[in-house]
Amino acid sequence: MRLLPLAFTLLAATVLGLGVTWFAVTESRGLDVxxxxxxxxxxxxxxxxxxxxxxxxxxxxxxxxxxLADGLLFLASSDDQGRPIDGRCVTRIVGVLPQARxxxxxxxxxxxxxxxxxxxxxxxxxxxVVYSDxxxxxxxLSPRARAGNWLPTGARSRVKVVLRLYDAPFSFASGAGDAMxxxxxxxxxxx
Amino acid sequence: xSMIDALRHRLPPAGPARRRVESLWARLARWPAGILLSAxxxxxLAGIAHIISILAMPALAERNAYARLSExxxxxxxxxxxxxxxxxxxxxxxxxxxxxxxxxxxxxxxxLKVRVPATADYTSVSFYTAEGLAFYALSDxxxxxxxxxxxxxxxxxxxxxxxxxxxxxxxxVIVSPTTEGVVMVRAFVRERGLRAGVxxxxxxxxxGEAG
Numbered sequence: 001m002r003l004l005p006l007a008f009t010l011l012a013a014t015v016l017g018l019g020v021t022w023f024a025v026t027e028s029r030g031l032d033v034x035x036x037x038x039x040x041x042x043x044x045x046x047x048x049x050x051x052x053x054x055x056x057x058x059x060x061x062x063x064x065x066x067x068l069a070d071g072l073l074f075l076a077s078s079d080d081q082g083r084p085i086d087g088r089c090v091t092r093i094v095g096v097l098p099q100a101r102x103x104x105x106x107x108x109x110x111x112x113x114x115x116x117x118x119x120x121x122x123x124x125x126x127x128x129v130v131y132s133d134x135x136x137x138x139x140x141l142s143p144r145a146r147a148g149n150w151l152p153t154g155a156r157s158r159v160k161v162v163l164r165l166y167d168a169p170f171s172f173a174s175g176a177g178d179a180m181x182x183x184x185x186x187x188x189x190x191x
Numbered sequence: 192x193s194m195i196d197a198l199r200h201r202l203p204p205a206g207p208a209r210r211r212v213e214s215l216w217a218r219l220a221r222w223p224a225g226i227l228l229s230a231x232x233x234x235x236l237a238g239i240a241h242i243i244s245i246l247a248m249p250a251l252a253e254r255n256a257y258a259r260l261s262e263x264x265x266x267x268x269x270x271x272x273x274x275x276x277x278x279x280x281x282x283x284x285x286x287x288x289x290x291x292x293x294x295x296x297x298x299x300x301x302x303l304k305v306r307v308p309a310t311a312d313y314t315s316v317s318f319y320t321a322e323g324l325a326f327y328a329l330s331d332x333x334x335x336x337x338x339x340x341x342x343x344x345x346x347x348x349x350x351x352x353x354x355x356x357x358x359x360x361x362x363x364v365i366v367s368p369t370t371e372g373v374v375m376v377r378a379f380v381r382e383r384g385l386r387a388g389v390x391x392x393x394x395x396x397x398x399g400e401a402g
Contacts, residue, residue, distance in 0.1 A: 005225070005229060008229075009229045009232055009233045009236070010233075010236065012233045012237070013232070013233040013234075013235075013236030013237040013239075013240060014236075014237070014240055016233065016234070016237035016240075016241075017236065017237035017238065017239065017240025017241040017244065018240060018241070018244055020237070020241045021240075021241050021244040021245055021248070024241075024245065025245075025248060046325045046328075047325060047326075048324060048325070048326050048368075050324060050325075052245050052246055053245060055248070055249045055322070055323075055324060056245045056246075056248035056249060056252075058255075058256075058323050059248050059249040059252035059255045059322055059323050060248060060252050060254075060255075061283050061284070062252075062254050062255050062256045062258075062259050062282055062283055062323075063256065063282055063283045063284045063323070064256045064282055064317070064319055064323060064325070064373065064375055065323075065325055066317070066325075067315075067317040067318075067325040067327070067328030068325075068328075069327075069328040069329070069330075070315045070317055070328040070330060070377075071315075073284075101313060102312075102313055102379060104286055104287075104288040104289075106286065106287060106288070112283050112284060113277055113280070114275060114276065114277040114280070114287060115277060116276075116277035116278075120383075122277075122287045123287060123288065125288045125379070125380075125381060125382075127381040127382060128381075128382060128383075162284070162286075164286055166313060166315070166330075166379070167313065167315075167330055
């Protein structure tokens with residue numbers, strides 16, 4: 001007669017524990033997060049020092065992360081005000097990028113897939129983008145064609161931006177990554 | 192209940208926050224002890240289940256990078272990967288500005304030789320264990336124009352003849368912590384028009400068992 005409560009407790013524990021695991025491996029990419037405004041990076045995910053959460057998340061997704069000696073990935077799914085980046089709005093990515101041999105900026109949908117468009121344009125590289133006189137970039141994410149550095153969002157309700165810095169001289173030992181300035185993400189107008 | 196009361200009396204009397212905690216305690220204390228105990232046990236067991244599942248995930252994940260790649264590549268052979276498109280991507284989160292090639296390695300028999308030619312732009316070679324853990328990377332800038340290296344297990348490195356190790360000063364030896372894993376070569380495509388050219392250059396990349 002004590003068996004039913006015991007079974008229920010075990011069931012609840014399993015569901016809760018595995019549920020938290022599922023949430024952790026789908027929503028996060030490891031505990032070791034470096035933040036800069038809305039951008040998040042996981043420098044140690046690309047090293048042998050990756051924490052168990054990063055290892056679990058990468059094993060589940062099947063991604064081969066960029067090795068830290070090769071480069072570093074930053075992901076942003078919200079703007080500077082903390083609002084999710086809406087593909088139906090015009091969003092600007094403005095600012096100077098950190099020192100790196102090259103960088104790429106890629107737009108993805110909420111599931112991490114590239115967004116189809118007629119131009120076949122999924123992002124910009126440091127060689128393709130048009131810089132301002134001060135060396136800053138000004139990229140616009142918009143569902144409609146724009147002059148200048150335009151990335152088509154396909155009017156998806158949620159989009160993510162991936163910034164990859166390759167061969168960049170970083171030091172994370174001092175926590176300097178948190179102070180690293182990355183471009184601002186500003187919502188300009190919604191249609 | 193008496194234990195909770197004892198705990199409560201030991202707390203110093205203080206402001207509204209403490210009072211709120213105390214009222215929560217009082218409300219919890221009115222619950223049957225059996226339910227509280229079950230809940231506590233459930234939370235502890237859930238924590239254990241969570242930790243075990245996180246730690247076991249790399250070993251249990253069936254669709255990890257190695258499994259995905261072994262569907263289209265033989266061991267110890269360099270294979271070009273299709274460029275990621277909105278419909279299809281061999282692996283998630285691939286950078287569309289890069290052309291990639293992979294070599295799934297198996298060091299059981301003998302070490303692996305990897306040769307990556309210079310391409311028009313930035314080229315990097317990264318090494319991963321079969322569980323997807325990155326353990327080494329080098330770029331063309333660090334290695335010079337053509338990247339040539341030997342990948343081996345710690346035992347194979349220890350078995351290298353002494354004299355060979357002296358002449359191996361210009362030979363790059365990388366030690367793999369596992370016998371199986373992935374070598375991934377990424378070549379940057381500066382502008383879209385150059386993609387075909389970079390792809391052709393990267394096709395000369397190769398890996399194979401050291402003779």
